[in-house]
Amino acid sequence: MFRRILNLAVLALVVTASCTAEKPAAPAPEPQPVIPAQPAALEPERSYEVHSALVRPNETIVSALGRIGVEVAQTNAIVDALAGIFDFRKINIGDELRITTSAGELELFELRRGPVEEYRVRKEGDRxxxxxxxxxxxxxxxxxxxxxxxxxxxxxxxxxxxxxxxMAFADVLAFDVDFYLDPRKGDTFQIVIEKYIHEGRTVRYGDVLAAEYDGQLVGRKRVFRYPNPETGRLEYYAEGGGAARRTFLKTPLKFAFISSKFGSRFHPILKYLKQHEGVDYAAGTGTPVWAIADGTVTLAGYNGACGNMVAVRHSNGLESIYCHFSKIASGIHAGGRVAQKTVIGYVGMTGRATGPHLHFAVKRGGRFINPLSLKFPPSDPLPASELPKFAEAIEPMQELLGNLKLASANHQVEVVGP
Known part of the structure; x- marks a missing residue:
């Protein structure tokens, strides 16, 4: 009996030892290979096409873009996108057009009209x-x-x-100086003018603020820009307040030279002496021609030996006549009104002419008179009440013109203010 109890006790101790003994550690899992992350799939690269063109004579935006493959519907969309920003009726010869497309769809349209004028249409989403x-x-x-x-x-x-x-200088002094007859070697000039600069480059000129011509025949002529107190329009006045503007211009062109004067001459085509009833100004084809005064157009069209011709009737009984135009200016027609200095046509050699020139004539009471002998009074001067204000306004310009020292090279340009 005792032996049986002892055996059971030993067995219990063995079982307890077995239960409390540490279990062997589980084998470590084998390392798994690291799989690198796959990059996101790239979109296929887009291709772009760029086409450009310069606007040609007599082209519209539709025809200009049509030359480089732009459909009318796409052109209309471009015009609509720039509505209120640019008027495509104002495109000029030489304006640069550029279209960028991708997969046949417009991405970018660019219109460049000069160094500081550019318009764009860009695709943004569906617009x-x-x-x-x-x-x-x-x-x-x-x-x-x-x-x-x-x-x-x-x-x-x-x-x-x-x-x-x-051209601006001649324009301002056109009432006082005939730049075909009056200039002489040694005459001097001064001009104060606004100038607009972009990245060191002149992009345009603004208004002439003051000008002076000191000539051996005409003496010293000075004019200053000042608003007309009645109309508010900027005009030019002499130092004493007299108007530079006259009822008639001295000449209908800015620059040319007289090739034939009024009077008897040997006609170069007809080959006999004939009364020359006007003045011929030699100038290049396309040179603009002014109306010398306000008036009503009585004729605008082709007129035999005179070629393309414009005639203007003025309020004081005078009529001015302009012949041989290469082209009559747009909008000039019989019955229409023109203002002084309106461009009415362009120098040419239509009709009976041996070279490009303007034949200019003046009639009084139906008879031709010598245009070079005409003298006209100036427009109304500034009122006396305005003179003190005018004198104060032009004083800085007077100082600029009065203090000028001509450079030894006989010409100079000086920046005088922002």
Whole structure:
């Protein structure tokens, strides 16, 4: 009995030891290979096509873009996107058009009209959005001066400025100086004008603020820009307040030279002496021609030996006649009114002519008179009550013109203000 109990006790101890003994550690799992993350699939690269064109004579935006494959419906969408921003009826010869497409769809349209004028239409989602590109343009006031060696045009070109300066100067003084007959070697000029600059480049000129021509035949002529107190329109006045504007211009062109005067002459085509009932101005084809005064157009069309011709009747009984135009200006027609300095046509050689020139004639009471002998009074001067204000306004310009020292090279350009 005792032995049986002892055996049971030993068995219990063995079982307890077995239960409390540490179990062997489970084998570590084998490492799994690391699979790198796959990159997201790339969209196929888009291809773009760019086409450009310059606007040609007599083209519309539809025909210009049509040359580079733009359909009418797409052109209409471009025009609609720029509605209120740009009027496509104003496109000019030489304007640059550029279209960027992808998969046949418009991405970008660009219209470049000069160094600081650009318009764009860009695709944004499902819409076309138009905008005008902004450029930083700075305004300077410059004084330009020189001495004539041959002509005013050549003298201004020697200053390094653009031809527009010469034209603006002649425009301002057209009532006082005949730039075909009056200039002499040694005459001097000064002009104070606004100039707009973009990245060091002149992009355009603004208003002429003051101008002076000191000539051996005409003496010293000075004019200053000042608003007309009645109309508010900017006009030009002499130092004493007298109007620079006259009822009639001295000449109908800015620059040319007289090739034949009024009177008897040997006709170059008919080959006999014939009364020349006007003045011929030699100028390049396409040179613009002004109406010398306000009036009503009595004839605008082809008229035999005179070729393309315009005649204008004026209020004081005079009639001015312009012949041999290469083209009559748009909008000029019989019965229409024209203002002084309106461009009525362009120099040519239609009709009986041996070369491009303007035949200019004037009638009084139905009879031809010599245009070069005509003298006309100026328009109304500033009222006396306005003179103190005018004198104060032009004083800075008077100082600029009065203190000028011509450079040894006989021409100079000086920046005088922002």
């Amino acid at each position: 076309l959005v138009g905008s005008a590109r902004e450029f930083k343009v700075e305004k300077e006031v410059v004084r330009i001066a020189g001495t004539l060696e041959s002509s005013l045009w050549d003298a201004i070109m020697r200053t390094g400025e653009e031809p527009l300066v010469a």
